[in-house]
Amino acid sequence: xxxxxxNVNSVKAHLDAVLAWLKEAKxxxxxxxxxxxxxxxxxxxxxxxxxxxxxxxxxxTYNGVALLSRYALEDVEKGLPGGDGDDHARFIAATVVGPAxxxxxSLYLPNGNPAPGPKYDYKLAWMKRLEAYxxxxxxxxxxxxxxxxxxxxxxxxxARFPENWTRDALFLPQTRAAFSALKSIGLTxxxxxxxxxxxxxxxxWDYQAGAWQKDNGILIDHLLLSPxxxxxxxxxxxxxxxxxWEKPSDHVPVMITLK
DNA sequence: ATGGTAGCGGTGCTA
Numbered sequence: 001x002x003x004x005x006x007n008v009n010s011v012k013a014h015l016d017a018v019l020a021w022l023k024e025a026k027x028x029x030x031x032x033x034x035x036x037x038x039x040x041x042x043x044x045x046x047x048x049x050x051x052x053x054x055x056x057x058x059x060x061t062y063n064g065v066a067l068l069s070r071y072a073l074e075d076v077e078k079g080l081p082g083g084d085g086d087d088h089a090r091f092i093a094a095t096v097v098g099p100a101x102x103x104x105x106s107l108y109l110p111n112g113n114p115a116p117g118p119k120y121d122y123k124l125a126w127m128k129r130l131e132a133y134x135x136x137x138x139x140x141x142x143x144x145x146x147x148x149x150x151x152x153x154x155x156x157x158x159a160r161f162p163e164n165w166t167r168d169a170l171f172l173p174q175t176r177a178a179f180s181a182l183k184s185i186g187l188t189x190x191x192x193x194x195x196x197x198x199x200x201x202x203x204x205w206d207y208q209a210g211a212w213q214k215d216n217g218i219l220i221d222h223l224l225l226s227p228x229x230x231x232x233x234x235x236x237x238x239x240x241x242x243x244x245w246e247k248p249s250d251h252v253p254v255m256i257t258l259k
Numbered sequence: 260a261t262g263g264t265a266g267c268g269g270t271g272c273t274a
Contacts, residue, residue, distance in 0.1 A: 009274090010266055034274090036266070061267055062274095111274060151274095206274085207264040250265075250274085 007251035031106030035064035071098030107148035112169030194236035
């Protein structure tokens with residue numbers, strides 16, 4: 001079973017690229033972020049025509065997450081628990097009932113810039129909430145995957161120019177520590193488990209200043225696996241070529257394979 | 260320190 005995550009930076013603006021990639025890569029489950037539309041405006045018909053079911057947690061203009069699946073999506077959960085007034089659409093989870101059963105979450109973790117400040121406080125609080133969610137989920141002892149744009153550069157090797165990011169919310173020590181703490185409760189980074197020594201692997205290149213042409217990228221789109229999911233992990237790949245397509249998202253898909 | 264680009268929506272915010 002192939003499970004991918006992709007921040008599409010508006011599902012409507014980049015629909016052609018999304019559909020082309022689905023036909024090419026044939027993922028079974030896709031976690032989308034930054035769909036930037038409300039539920040009623042989500043192009044479900046186009047995805048259903050390719051054989052996907054959809055679960056959508058959208059909002060106007062900003063954020064918005066969704067799940068696409070070739071198999072049935074059950075027990076859809078919208079919003080990360082513990083919000084208390086948090087109205088950003090950044091989290092959706094559902095159980096994929098296919099040849100194997102796996103619960104999948106599509107998440108769009110807050111960017112957090114500028115740091116320090118209220119946006120950074122929100123990011124760190126959101127990471128705490130995600131850790132609490134994951135701790136609870138681990139008690140089920142079932143396969144699950146937390147996939148999305150984490151807006152975290154975990155290590156210096158995950159940036160082409162790490163020195164450019166030292167004061168950025170994506171790379172601050174507190175951010176990296178929170179991500180490390182999240183993994184340490186018992187989650188496996190899917191891409192890193194398959195490619196432990198790889199360098200120069202990125203999932204995002206800014207539109208500005210020719211970042212793509214210079215390969216000035218960062219790896220911020222991740223898939224974290226429960227032990228039961230990690231036991232089934234057989235592959236992981238970054239679909240870098242998609243960034244070179246016409247009118248691309250600034251992120252590319254990252255996909256894992258579970259047996 | 261600034262500006263570089265993109266999407267949304269029709270101005271400035273978010274990234």
